[in-house]
Amino acid sequence: MRYIEPHGHMVSRTTDDYQAMALAGCAAICEPAFWAGFDRKTADGFYDYFCQLTQHEPKRAAKYGLPHYCWLCINPKESEDMKLADDVLALIPEFMKAKTVLGIGEIGLNKNTRNEMLILEKHVELAVKYDQLILVHTPHLEDKRKGTRLIMDVLKAAGKVKPERVIIDHVEEHTIGEVLDQGFWAGITLYPESKATPVRAVDMLENFASQRVWLNSACDWGHSDPLAVPKAMQEMRRRGHSAAAIDSLVYGNPVRFLSQSPNFQDPQALR
Amino acid sequence: MSDPNPLAGTPRRTRDQVADLHFMDARYKLLDLAAFLDRLEKASGPEDHRVRGLRAALPLLLQSGDDRVAQILHLWSDPSVTPIEKADTKAASGVWPGLK
Numbered sequence: 202m203r204y205i206e207p208h209g210h211m212v213s214r215t216t217d218d219y220q221a222m223a224l225a226g227c228a229a230i231c232e233p234a235f236w237a238g239f240d241r242k243t244a245d246g247f248y249d250y251f252c253q254l255t256q257h258e259p260k261r262a263a264k265y266g267l268p269h270y271c272w273l274c275i276n277p278k279e280s281e282d283m284k285l286a287d288d289v290l291a292l293i294p295e296f297m298k299a300k301t302v303l304g305i306g307e308i309g310l311n312k313n314t315r316n317e318m319l320i321l322e323k324h325v326e327l328a329v330k331y332d333q334l335i336l337v338h339t340p341h342l343e344d345k346r347k348g349t350r351l352i353m354d355v356l357k358a359a360g361k362v363k364p365e366r367v368i369i370d371h372v373e374e375h376t377i378g379e380v381l382d383q384g385f386w387a388g389i390t391l392y393p394e395s396k397a398t399p400v401r402a403v404d405m406l407e408n409f410a411s412q413r414v415w416l417n418s419a420c421d422w423g424h425s426d427p428l429a430v431p432k433a434m435q436e437m438r439r440r441g442h443s444a445a446a447i448d449s450l451v452y453g454n455p456v457r458f459l460s461q462s463p464n465f466q467d468p469q470a471l472r
Numbered sequence: 473m474s475d476p477n478p479l480a481g482t483p484r485r486t487r488d489q490v491a492d493l494h495f496m497d498a499r500y501k502l503l504d505l506a507a508f509l510d511r512l513e514k515a516s517g518p519e520d521h522r523v524r525g526l527r528a529a530l531p532l533l534l535q536s537g538d539d540r541v542a543q544i545l546h547l548w549s550d551p552s553v554t555p556i557e558k559a560d561t562k563a564a565s566g567v568w569p570g571l572k
Contacts, residue, residue: 278562312559313550342564346549375545400494401541407479408538439493440485446478 202444204430204451205468206230207459208307208336208370208388208417211258211269212250218420218427223265225431228452228468230262231459233272233307233336238422240279244288247275251292255299268468270459272306272336273297280311280320290323297331303462304328306336307370310348313340318355325359334462335367336388339376341395349376353383366461368415371396377409386413386458391429399433403440406450415455525567547571 203226211219211232222230232254241247254271262269273296275289296302308324310317328335335356340348349369356362369380370388373396380387389405390396397405402416418429426432430451437447459465512523529544537543548567 281559311562312564313555314559315555315557318555340564342566343548343550343568344564346546347552350553351555373545374539374542375549400497404541407477409477412476412478437479440482442479442482446481449478 202226202431202434202447202451203228203468204434205415205455205459206418206427206430207368207415207455208233208390208419209427210235210419210421211262212253213422214420214427216261216264219262219265219267222427223267225428227267227430229268229270231270231272231303231455232258233338234274234276235307235338235421236276236278240282242285244285244292247289248292251296255296255301259301268301268466268471270301270303270465271299272304272334273302274305274308274324275320276307277309277311277317277321277338280317281314283316283319286320286323290320290327293327294331297333300464303459303465304334304336306334307338308335309338309352310340311338311344313344313348313351318351321352321355322359325355325362329359329361334459335362337367337369339369339371341371345371345373346375349380353380353385356385357383365413368458370417371419372405373397374401374405377405377414381409381411381413386415387411389414389416390419391416391426391433392419393424393426399429399436402433403436406437407440412449412454412457414450415458416451521569521571522565522567525571528571 206222206227209230209232211230234254251273259269273293275286280286305324305328308321310321337352339345339352356367364384368386368388371390372380372387377387389402391399391402406414416430416433418427419425420427434447434451456467460467525548529547532540532543548571550568
């Protein structure tokens with residue numbers, strides 16, 4: 202069965218992972234900019250990273266027949282250094298010219314600080330100015346509920362943000378309802394320990410009647426699984442859900458959201 | 473705002489069917505939790521705030537209802553509503569440290 206991986210940090214993965222994902226039915230990969238596991242010291246470091254996302258990684262994915270798209274930002278974990286964040290924000294418009302850029306992301310909050318909020322607001326302004334989609338990272342664990350609510354307040358306060366053009370990622374059982382109720386898309390991230398397991402994700406899909414949800418692995422340099430989405434698909438099959446229903450969730454939903462960007466092409470149309 | 477659920481067409485499962493699919497998974501996880509608590513008993517020092525939060529969540533498992541996961545996640549969440557001035561760490565611990 203086919204699926205889209207709408208959130209995978211492939212710069213952290215090996216080519217074996219690309220091959221495994223392609224064999225499992227992956228039809229396209231989207232890669233948000235994120236924290237490298239350490240704080241980068243200069244905007245030049247981000248310049249190189251954005252080159253990697255827009256130039257190098259699409260070539261690596263293409264070797265396995267996979268279209269590769271990306272999102273640009275400075276991650277909230279690096280937003281405490283306001284000068285660095287401003288310098289990186291200034292780089293982004295140049296890279297938006299690349300044909301594989303889908304929008305601004307993954308922006309959001311980490312520890313819900315004032316500086317993180319200020320940089321989040323600047324990212325939202327940039328997205329509005331350039332009419333870009335937004336992909337939001339919500340904080341981890343005990344900080345998630347508060348951060349999710351603060352982020353939605355920022356998005357609503359910006360005035361010109363259309364909720365249907367924003368996906369709020371890493372939702373869990375205590376945040377998914379509020380996100381959907383306010384008109385945003387919700388992303389369920391499948392992690393072996395933190396966030397949601399494939400089994401819990403399918404429970405959420407069964408409980409929250411929505412076509413505004415996607416599943417992603419967010420596979421990165423930490424404990425994560427690039428085949429988490431196909432494992433959730435397997436769980437849906439085990440529970441008796443139809444192939445058509447599964448396809449609409451793991452392929453149709455991401456295609457509908459991402460197609461709001463003129464740079465995204467339905468992989469089916471490319472074949 | 474309501475949308476049609478793509479999974480809504482699947483017939484509702486019986487409890488036997490759910491147990492057939494997921495009982496062994498839940499069984500080993502419960503035993504792992506018991507082993508973790510046993511391990512803590514044999515260790516020294518004061519109770520960690522994360523373990524305190526875990527113990528506080530256990531009674532929720534025995535309540536009726538179908539939103540236990542959400543209830544536990546709410547219990548462990550930071551209840552404050554305004555941004556903090558500055559963080560002293562990038563990491564989250566899993567349980568709000570102020571939970572009593």
